[in-house]
Amino acid sequence: MNVMHYLRAFKGITGRELLRFVHQRERFISALVRPLMWLFIFAAGFRSTLGVAIIPPYETYILYEVYITPGLLGMVQLFNGMQSSLSMVYDREMGSMKTLLTSPLPRWYLLTCKLLAGVMVSVVQAYVFLLIAWLYGIEAPPMGYLTVLPALLLSGLMLGALGLLLSSFIKQLENFAGVMNFVIFPMFFLSSALYPLWKIQESSVLLYRLSQYNPFTHAVELIRFALYEQFNVQDCLITLGALAFFLAAAVIGYNPSKGMMQRKGGPN
């Protein structure tokens, strides 16, 4: 197995994901409609009731729409990560996962390729969202659109790895509704995506603590700072740590001797 083999496999896996993405235009549109609804309707409605004090990285008072834009970028990636997870479960049910897992490359590499392919899709979605937000009047510093790229890649990888891990636990597609209720919604609402953490702390210290432990909070803050040309070391390290943990657990989950695959009670 030489380097070219690894590169060709990476190209093949990402190419397949992009082809599937192109074929599923409704997936792309729905991934955009969701955060845009929050931006155009929810944020507009709450603009006057939710005042946001001056907090880093912002240097002045900002509109609520400006505050939630990084949170909605995180939302795009969170849903994309779960969508990738859903497609992994679908692939497993449809059998095409077997094609991937029986190819002659280390399993961690195959899963990482699959993860990277999903992240590429989520980054495209995030930039299209940023473009629409810009047309709507939410402007970040010009260089911010470049400095946000590594943050989007890292947060996308972390959330994709979480999706990968979940897919190793979920046996059937029908069980996916539970992921919405028990993973996506708590992660999104218990974070700084919609409101600053100090606001949560005013209402409930417990919820504040939970939000602090939520890796999605740190992914959103990483994106927020990066969009305003700043680098938040702590959020970066926590997101990296969460990525390493989720990816390692997912690789174990898909490991034929240790993982969930053989605990599911029979070949399928």
Next chain:
Amino acid sequence: MSNIPALGINGLSYSYGPKKALNQVSFNVSAGQCAILLGPNGAGKSTLFSLITHLYDSREGHISIAGHNIKTDPCQALARLGVVFQQPTLDLDLSVAQNLRYHAALHGMGRKEAAKRIQEELQRQGMFERAGEKVRQLNGGHRRRVEIARALLHRPRLLLLDEPTVGLDVPSRKAMVDHVHELTRAGDMAVLWATHLIDEIHSEDRLIVLHAGCIRASGSVPEVLESAGATTVGEAFEQLTLRREAA
């Protein structure tokens, strides 16, 4: 090279919790041989295939493909393995060629080499004219042919077929059975074909009868008939499986 079996299985056992699915299974399949793994539903055929393809891992026993241990050297072993699973594994929304190119990439083939082999294998299956069509538009028989073309694309030493004729009409079944036998005669590739359909067996095949996770008989067709004291494969199969069930 000829002394190394295309597939070597030695003392293989596997359990789902307390339920033993395979118990001390051992057999070899040599190059140029078509081995039919015969067993009723629930005999352990699919579990055995999941272990050979490294989807599962067993702590007990050894599996080697062309001399490469699947546990310690999985990449080398899987590089020499072609598989057609019982369940279709093609991406329905991609074209035939896109599906094959994906497989070629996973096996590290360059674009030119992949294009050449895709053409060769699709022509061999009589499917080249349909390379641009979406898999969804193909019927069951044609999809199976594409899966065989895909499994052969990287020139494996061992081809695994897990009940590939399920759901096919009689002419498609016959064509597939004949074609796979032709493949073993042509080169040094071995085939392990899991089935419970007795009419898929040719007289020159090697038979392995699996029942309740154990090998009940293994050898050429005459050898298995003799050991079972039967005159037909159907009779032998019945004796080797039903009789023991009754006992």
